[in-house]
Amino acid sequence: MKTTSFPTTFMPVRLLPQLRLLSTSLPATHFPPMKFAPTLSSSRAVPILSRVFPLRLRYMGLGFRRSLQTERAFSTRAFRGPRTGSGSELPRGYERRAGGASKSLIEDEAELSDWVSELRSDSPRGREDDLEGRRGRVRERGTDRESYPMKKSRRESDSGDFGESRRRDFRSPNQSFPRNGGISKRFDNKSEGDKKDRPFPPRNNRGNSNSSGEFGDSSRRRFPNPNESFSRNSGISKRFDNKFQSDDDKEDGLFPRRSNRGNSNSFSKGNSSSNLKADSFTRNRGVEGLRRGGRETGKTLRVMDDTEEEEEKPTVVRIEDLLSEEESDTAISDDDDGYGVLREKSATSLFGLDNEVSVKVLPKSSPGSSDSYLSESRFDHCSVSPLSLKGIKDAGYEKMTVVQEATLPVILKGKDVLAKAKTGTGKTVAFLLPSIEVVVKSPPITRDQKRPPILVLVICPTRELASQASAEANKLLKYHPSIGVQVVIGGTRLALEQKRIQANPCQILVATPGRLKDHIENTAGFATRLMGVKVLVLDEADHLLDMGFRKDIERIISAVPKQRQTLLFSATVPEEVRQICHIALKRDHEYINTVQEGSEETHAQVRQTHLVAPLDKHFSLVYALLKEHIADDVEYKVLVFCTTAMVTRLVADLLGELNLNVREIHSRKPQSYRTRVSDEFRKSKGLILVTSDVSARGVDYPDVTLVIQVGVPADRQQYIHRLGRTGRKGKEGQGILLLAPWEEFFLSTIKDLPITKGSVPSVDPDTTKKVERALSKVEMKNKEAAYQAWLGYYNSNKKVGRDKHRLVELANEFSRSMGLDNPPAIPKLVLGKMGLKNVPGLRSK
Numbered sequence: 001m002k003t004t005s006f007p008t009t010f011m012p013v014r015l016l017p018q019l020r021l022l023s024t025s026l027p028a029t030h031f032p033p034m035k036f037a038p039t040l041s042s043s044r045a046v047p048i049l050s051r052v053f054p055l056r057l058r059y060m061g062l063g064f065r066r067s068l069q070t071e072r073a074f075s076t077r078a079f080r081g082p083r084t085g086s087g088s089e090l091p092r093g094y095e096r097r098a099g100g101a102s103k104s105l106i107e108d109e110a111e112l113s114d115w116v117s118e119l120r121s122d123s124p125r126g127r128e129d130d131l132e133g134r135r136g137r138v139r140e141r142g143t144d145r146e147s148y149p150m151k152k153s154r155r156e157s158d159s160g161d162f163g164e165s166r167r168r169d170f171r172s173p174n175q176s177f178p179r180n181g182g183i184s185k186r187f188d189n190k191s192e193g194d195k196k197d198r199p200f201p202p203r204n205n206r207g208n209s210n211s212s213g214e215f216g217d218s219s220r221r222r223f224p225n226p227n228e229s230f231s232r233n234s235g236i237s238k239r240f241d242n243k244f245q246s247d248d249d250k251e252d253g254l255f256p257r258r259s260n261r262g263n264s265n266s267f268s269k270g271n272s273s274s275n276l277k278a279d280s281f282t283r284n285r286g287v288e289g290l291r292r293g294g295r296e297t298g299k300t301l302r303v304m305d306d307t308e309e310e311e312e313k314p315t316v317v318r319i320e321d322l323l324s325e326e327e328s329d330t331a332i333s334d335d336d337d338g339y340g341v342l343r344e345k346s347a348t349s350l351f352g353l354d355n356e357v358s359v360k361v362l363p364k365s366s367p368g369s370s371d372s373y374l375s376e377s378r379f380d381h382c383s384v385s386p387l388s389l390k391g392i393k394d395a396g397y398e399k400m401t402v403v404q405e406a407t408l409p410v411i412l413k414g415k416d417v418l419a420k421a422k423t424g425t426g427k428t429v430a431f432l433l434p435s436i437e438v439v440v441k442s443p444p445i446t447r448d449q450k451r452p453p454i455l456v457l458v459i460c461p462t463r464e465l466a467s468q469a470s471a472e473a474n475k476l477l478k479y480h481p482s483i484g485v486q487v488v489i490g491g492t493r494l495a496l497e498q499k500r501i502q503a504n505p506c507q508i509l510v511a512t513p514g515r516l517k518d519h520i521e522n523t524a525g526f527a528t529r530l531m532g533v534k535v536l537v538l539d540e541a542d543h544l545l546d547m548g549f550r551k552d553i554e555r556i557i558s559a560v561p562k563q564r565q566t567l568l569f570s571a572t573v574p575e576e577v578r579q580i581c582h583i584a585l586k587r588d589h590e591y592i593n594t595v596q597e598g599s600e601e602t603h604a605q606v607r608q609t610h611l612v613a614p615l616d617k618h619f620s621l622v623y624a625l626l627k628e629h630i631a632d633d634v635e636y637k638v639l640v641f642c643t644t645a646m647v648t649r650l651v652a653d654l655l656g657e658l659n660l661n662v663r664e665i666h667s668r669k670p671q672s673y674r675t676r677v678s679d680e681f682r683k684s685k686g687l688i689l690v691t692s693d694v695s696a697r698g699v700d701y702p703d704v705t706l707v708i709q710v711g712v713p714a715d716r717q718q719y720i721h722r723l724g725r726t727g728r729k730g731k732e733g734q735g736i737l738l739l740a741p742w743e744e745f746f747l748s749t750i751k752d753l754p755i756t757k758g759s760v761p762s763v764d765p766d767t768t769k770k771v772e773r774a775l776s777k778v779e780m781k782n783k784e785a786a787y788q789a790w791l792g793y794y795n796s797n798k799k800v801g802r803d804k805h806r807l808v809e810l811a812n813e814f815s816r817s818m819g820l821d822n823p824p825a826i827p828k829l830v831l832g833k834m835g836l837k838n839v840p841g842l843r844s845k
């Protein structure tokens, strides 16, 4: 907590007047208007800030004690302050900071950056921003933190010059794939009795545990066809070999991107006219101003467009870190619904703001029950068109999920919605179905329309996710032949995509931000078509509103009409996002949170474990964990998340050398490869997908049995989203977070989640040797790239990157763990940009 450094002029947070939590079977419309019960306030002295921003409330109610995070916002009175700019209302303190412009809260990021630079957070993102802001370095973009070595140009990046055909992604037919690899089932020689200590217990009814995955049961094994693309020893992409090599350095997470400091005036327009209604549920207006960072412009060349829409590490100074965790006085009472309603006397009253936060607190559904994500409401009882209902039925959906039940009536009424619901609970249908209804009610496209309007625009942060959303839309549109969906995601030539979208007029467009922006700027008539948008959806909204995407999102919002409906969905809605979501949402939007307060943001039926082991043991441990899991579960389907794309490649190489059935996916792979691997993993069992964060969010792989996260995730949200690839639709799953001792700090950011410490499996010497041998076969270039990427990633981490000497020591430990005697040399230029010049222990070239 850094309340001491908190400037008194700092008023970016508006306490949200009301927050509604929804039950598993109570349509949002069934809630009566919020009532304001008398509040209990304490007169005891608490630090002012802690009362203004109470992080955790405790209250007694429903027979048990809960803690919950509260909405933080200024009261309605706070919004009635002086209007400036386009008319948005901001607290005075902030207006001064933001140059009085309420049009866009991020209008002057430079100023805000300077200001916020004092407000460091412990989050890795915060660190990245911090470094980025101060040094103006090129920042990596993406889920894959190495993804942005050089920004060539979008045109070039579209040119597909990393075509899969040129890659050495094919396993040599001569390469050995021992069918009975001779690897013992019990990798760690543990007795059955030891199993209870293992990070993952055997699953019930999962068949014969003697079948050790691909080592035990050859009938199940999937051996790569020589013709099948197999990335284990994938060749070094042109990025590494060609003239851009030096710029690759930039891509490997070494240089945070700087923000385009463009004018974001466009955002404010939609906000200015809306009036605040006292009885709306939760409005997440407020002031951003807490983030910095963004993208490099000009300096950086991007070679591949596939990085365009990949996640960019945003810059976040967490409000939570700035706030006191002092509890506020709270009281529980029942309201007419018979549900507990939390009424909190917020400390905003200290500012003369009579703010109350109302929370619907509902009985928890039974944890772990396989259908707890479903509500009791049936689709055929809701007011959607008969043809949509037919599509829903054919898709196999009968009952609505909780989030669908909660949001559908509100969205169908035309309201803007910010919705939070756990991973894998059907958010995609929740925003697609009502959006389709908007199209159904609109005049059909006529043949003579040269530029038919796009009515629904869905933005997703990654290509995989965009493709998935458009596939889901197509399912729902099965009986709406006149409604078309198109997807624009990059990875192909812009010109080809232009032709495709012109030849196939659509009313619904699903897009990744970078490519969409390209079309806005370069495709004739596209901007005109966007002027027809009636519904704008930001899937993974918190991520899209991160600094990494912010400028593109700003640009996109400015290209669609102000008069529209906007829907923001995510499994995580951190506080800082709630403060800035007004850039997309109307003032009277509703915040619908289906994650019951007092319950975790992760699924109860997913067992979470963290293991702490020295870095030099990680490779062996990952192998041991996988072997153990494979032995326990014949239907294993595992995701291994790595910190960066190049580390992902290295781990995939290694596991391939160890004869595990493995695929890899990250931003360095061409789109066609990514699509194919993604499809394969979706359909497969008995497969391990080693991945960067391109797979962290939204991707719906059914029946993932285990998610391993190697190394510290970028932040809490990323941990939750990665974990959310398992345990979908109420199914069971397991998650293991493998950290080095010096990464343990991360655990404090997820301490409210049900994650327990697991016992580290012992690795026998033979296995260690085997892993070492396998490592020795991994291409040197890949190790060098992984080393550099690793260094860049942790350099950007606020905690680890703070002490450069220590950072280099750790990086060299990582280098040794790959079997290298000497750490790979890094170009001087790169070291300079990383702020690592002359740090002892580094080799430069």
Ligand SMILES: Nc1ncnc2c1ncn2[C@@H]1O[C@H](COP(=O)(O)OP(=O)(O)OP(=O)(O)O)[C@@H](O)[C@H]1O
Pocket (backbone or CB within 6 Å): 396, 397, 398, 399, 400, 401, 404, 421, 422, 423, 424, 425, 426, 427, 428, 429, 570, 571, 697, 698, 699, 700, 724, 725, 728, 729
């Ligand atoms: N009403 C329903 N009944 C049964 N299954 C459903 C229903 N709605 C959606 N699904 C299925 O649930 C799965 C998860 O849906 P989806 O991918 O939209 O989840 P999500 O909440 O967006 O997850 P994430 O937070 O990871 O993005 C999908 O396979 C989808 O087809």
